[in-house]
Amino acid sequence: MQVTAPTAAASPDTKAETGTRTWRGLLVIATGALVLAALMIMHIRQGMASISPGTIVDAIVNPDGSPEHQVVRYARLPRIVAGIVAGAALGISGVLLQAVTRNPLASASTVGVNAGAYLAVIAASIFAPTLLAFSSPLVAFIGGLIAAVVVYSLASGSASSPTRLALAGMAITLGLGSITSTLIMFNEYTITGLYFWGSGSLIQRNWMALNNTWYWVALIGVASTLFLTKALDVLGLGDDIATSLGQNVRSTRLIATLAGVMLAALAVSIAGSISFVGLVAPHLVRLAGARRHRMLLPAAALWGAVILVGADVLGRFVAGQYTELPAGVFTALVGAPWLIWLARRVSRSQGRATEAQTDSLTPLAKRRSQWLVWPAALALFLAITFTGLVLGDRDLSGLDVIRTFLGNAPDALTHDAVLTHRLPRLIVAGLAGAGLAVSGLMVQGVVRNPLAAPDLVGISPGASIGALVVLIAVPSLPIGLLPIAAFAGASISFALVYALSWSRGISPTRLALVGIGMSAAAGAVANLIIVNNPMQLTTAMTWLSGSTYARGWGDVTQLLPWMLVLLPVAWTMSRWLDLFGLGEDVPRSLGIPLDRTRLMILAVAVALAAAAVSIVGAIGFIGLLAPHASRMTLPGRHRLLIPFTAIIGATLLIGADTIGRTLMAPSEVPSGLVAAAQGTPYFLWLLARSRQIRYS
Amino acid sequence: MSTDRLRLGYDHRLVVDDLSIDLPRGQITAIVGPNGCGKSTVLRSLARLLKPVGGAILLDGADIQRSRTRDIARRLAILPQSPLTPSGVTVRELIGYGRFPHQGLMRSPSRDDLDAIDWAIDATGLDSFQDRGVDTLSGGERQRAWIAMALSQKTAVLLLDEPTTYLDIHYQIDVLALVRELNRTHGITVGWVLHDLNQAAAYSDQIIMLKDGKVVNRGKPHTVMTTTCIKQVFGIDCSIIRHPLGDVPMCLPNGFCPLLSPEHRDRTQENIAPSQDIPLNLAD
Numbered sequence: 001m002q003v004t005a006p007t008a009a010a011s012p013d014t015k016a017e018t019g020t021r022t023w024r025g026l027l028v029i030a031t032g033a034l035v036l037a038a039l040m041i042m043h044i045r046q047g048m049a050s051i052s053p054g055t056i057v058d059a060i061v062n063p064d065g066s067p068e069h070q071v072v073r074y075a076r077l078p079r080i081v082a083g084i085v086a087g088a089a090l091g092i093s094g095v096l097l098q099a100v101t102r103n104p105l106a107s108a109s110t111v112g113v114n115a116g117a118y119l120a121v122i123a124a125s126i127f128a129p130t131l132l133a134f135s136s137p138l139v140a141f142i143g144g145l146i147a148a149v150v151v152y153s154l155a156s157g158s159a160s161s162p163t164r165l166a167l168a169g170m171a172i173t174l175g176l177g178s179i180t181s182t183l184i185m186f187n188e189y190t191i192t193g194l195y196f197w198g199s200g201s202l203i204q205r206n207w208m209a210l211n212n213t214w215y216w217v218a219l220i221g222v223a224s225t226l227f228l229t230k231a232l233d234v235l236g237l238g239d240d241i242a243t244s245l246g247q248n249v250r251s252t253r254l255i256a257t258l259a260g261v262m263l264a265a266l267a268v269s270i271a272g273s274i275s276f277v278g279l280v281a282p283h284l285v286r287l288a289g290a291r292r293h294r295m296l297l298p299a300a301a302l303w304g305a306v307i308l309v310g311a312d313v314l315g316r317f318v319a320g321q322y323t324e325l326p327a328g329v330f331t332a333l334v335g336a337p338w339l340i341w342l343a344r345r346v347s348r349s350q351g352r353a354t355e356a357q358t359d360s361l362t363p364l365a366k367r368r369s370q371w372l373v374w375p376a377a378l379a380l381f382l383a384i385t386f387t388g389l390v391l392g393d394r395d396l397s398g399l400d401v402i403r404t405f406l407g408n409a410p411d412a413l414t415h416d417a418v419l420t421h422r423l424p425r426l427i428v429a430g431l432a433g434a435g436l437a438v439s440g441l442m443v444q445g446v447v448r449n450p451l452a453a454p455d456l457v458g459i460s461p462g463a464s465i466g467a468l469v470v471l472i473a474v475p476s477l478p479i480g481l482l483p484i485a486a487f488a489g490a491s492i493s494f495a496l497v498y499a500l501s502w503s504r505g506i507s508p509t510r511l512a513l514v515g516i517g518m519s520a521a522a523g524a525v526a527n528l529i530i531v532n533n534p535m536q537l538t539t540a541m542t543w544l545s546g547s548t549y550a551r552g553w554g555d556v557t558q559l560l561p562w563m564l565v566l567l568p569v570a571w572t573m574s575r576w577l578d579l580f581g582l583g584e585d586v587p588r589s590l591g592i593p594l595d596r597t598r599l600m601i602l603a604v605a606v607a608l609a610a611a612a613v614s615i616v617g618a619i620g621f622i623g624l625l626a627p628h629a630s631r632m633t634l635p636g637r638h639r640l641l642i643p644f645t646a647i648i649g650a651t652l653l654i655g656a657d658t659i660g661r662t663l664m665a666p667s668e669v670p671s672g673l674v675a676a677a678q679g680t681p682y683f684l685w686l687l688a689r690s691r692q693i694r695y696s
Numbered sequence: 697m698s699t700d701r702l703r704l705g706y707d708h709r710l711v712v713d714d715l716s717i718d719l720p721r722g723q724i725t726a727i728v729g730p731n732g733c734g735k736s737t738v739l740r741s742l743a744r745l746l747k748p749v750g751g752a753i754l755l756d757g758a759d760i761q762r763s764r765t766r767d768i769a770r771r772l773a774i775l776p777q778s779p780l781t782p783s784g785v786t787v788r789e790l791i792g793y794g795r796f797p798h799q800g801l802m803r804s805p806s807r808d809d810l811d812a813i814d815w816a817i818d819a820t821g822l823d824s825f826q827d828r829g830v831d832t833l834s835g836g837e838r839q840r841a842w843i844a845m846a847l848s849q850k851t852a853v854l855l856l857d858e859p860t861t862y863l864d865i866h867y868q869i870d871v872l873a874l875v876r877e878l879n880r881t882h883g884i885t886v887g888w889v890l891h892d893l894n895q896a897a898a899y900s901d902q903i904i905m906l907k908d909g910k911v912v913n914r915g916k917p918h919t920v921m922t923t924t925c926i927k928q929v930f931g932i933d934c935s936i937i938r939h940p941l942g943d944v945p946m947c948l949p950n951g952f953c954p955l956l957s958p959e960h961r962d963r964t965q966e967n968i969a970p971s972q973d974i975p976l977n978l979a980d
Binding site: 230233234237238239240241243244245246247248291292 | 740743744745764765766767768769770773774775776779785789793794796797799845846849
């Protein structure tokens, strides 16, 4: 049951506002066209050879085969067109996917397209280079499509719902991403250039990629605008109303998703995985006043192109004449400030509409058998911890481990292996896993969006910058500073997100949008540091994926106090979190000061995640999916949910550490990657079990 | 419209088993019953928002599960309990969505569409609101806008799920009277779920009382609004009186008089008891 309270104050200028709506939509499109034209002119004049405007026009209209004309025709023009086509495709695809999932945080990355395409290209470059040479756009396209189809079929079945689609997409994205990162790390020399591709780049060597794709983008884009806009508007009224109006909700959703996925895959095949455009372009035009899809689709296409071409102009300008920087890095830097600025203008009442509409997934455990879940989880936790002590570069016997603990180790080597190497690592992994999972649970509870995670409020990206500064940018700094720098980075970026979303209070929507912007911008800066220092790619990747490698008692003593204080504090907040789940009015009516409480919860969540990240690196999976896994296993009040989530998070990371150490011993796979790779199937299994969906 | 041995359920729980009811053409039928009796479930299934486990739902003699959803949308509209309010959509635009089943994919609104929208605005008295944003309206106005959207669908059957919830008494009467007016002047067949027995009795031609997914009683308001029926379905003691101004049965729960001592209450009931089921002029 959902109480639709009447909006308190109707703004007096609503009438005038709606009257000019169409004009405003057209204005958005007209401005977009002008900006795009200006950017194109700037873009085509950039480059190593300075070419006069007259020559450029000549080259297009009346080519004579001179070197200048060749440069314009086969290097510069394709690059601009690639930016326009890919940007437009991503913009439209973002609108479609956000409408289908009814989630403002959705984009092509959410349904796994980018992750699938990236993995396909990386895998092909390692295992089947000839295939890649044959047609890399095709490989990317197929990889993206397969991933999206898997996501869609996992999410649909008897009861497809927006939440399921988004969750399945996130799980697949993280799972595939972990495989990709592992491949990159173990094949550093084969694929340095492909990391570049992974950040997205508009460089075109000829018209080939475009010749095979542009008409598809145009076709799907135009068809969507012509045939889907009305259906998408109606879908926005909710499944019931849409059905009542004679819409086949399932097929509409299928067609729109398919169109969105195709467009995103086409964009990937042209320009690599460019992540930010599809997310931000729809928001830009929506915040600028376009509401109905008839206006949204073309406007988002145009502004998607503006962002991408603009990013490329900026990238080439920053990089100077002789180097290249991936445009994908700059899309975030160009789009993020814009998004933040617009998000700040979102009023409280408007904000509510962008909140994700969640439906609850039926839990795995029936109420009656819930008490069984606890001993099962604890037993699993202990078993995995024990396995972690037994296995490693040198497998011990269980008996030896027990004897070591009792104080009579069979030999000094075993004593060392168990007590100085493995035990502290496992403790660090357990503490960090618990911290990240609980942090994710809290952030999701406050922001009320299933796609929220500690990263959303800027934690991991901020910590990454801090860590990369120590690792790469200023190598003279002692490595011991790394945790401190990471913690400081996380705190600063959270403080920025919070301050920027503050305007007479905090709305979760504004927080989420600003958070997306900040995270993307910080991620771009981190990427920029990496791309500029290709020699340290592996070091950086290891830290960015999260690793428990060589963690010892020193790390335990750094991490333990935080967790000992913060986890109980988080637990005392469980009552608040329960109430926040009921919307804003209930906690307010019960006398909870909303903004202060929210800040306190977030601060604790940030401290938990930042402490964990500063020690083990930016592990993404646990904060996002462990809370869902625990909610699906054991739904209910946070009093029980918080400890349970902590156990799940700890078990996941301890298991990941163990597998990471043994899988390719003596080499190690970063535990963050293993966590994603092993957690994804578990999560998908849970999702499949909760087939039926309860609509409240 | 009718159901034939309908079975409905969520997950593995059967809510309704073997239900056959009938919404007579051109009449207003109310479905009432205690919470969780399956009345909303039945209404949702009538509007093909919920797929039956077994049995059939017939609209003009044809099974709606076998008909195209767009064809049904031209003949049947439903207003669900709490639809999402889209932001930044004007009242007129919202009402325009009701024309969806009548429009092609790309054709611009036809004369018929505009006429239907104007008619719906007119019928619901939303003239002065049509350019306001739906999210700026009060609860009653918003409910009228949603009803207008369903009206612009121009269907012969209109289903409403608790249309008066969250409204004050003024808007409640407003909405109820509007629906009856539409029924009387345009012959629209109405099926609604109502919580208030008196409203159901006053504004419906037929009442179906459900309990645990089964029909306990059905018929004209006079015949089902009896103390025994209400005791059986809702488990409360009540008195049935006649509206002072006309021939409408009203249910007054005896619990409304908590100050009466138990003995006194019994005595009162005895006094009323002999006449309680026949207080009305049953001429029909």
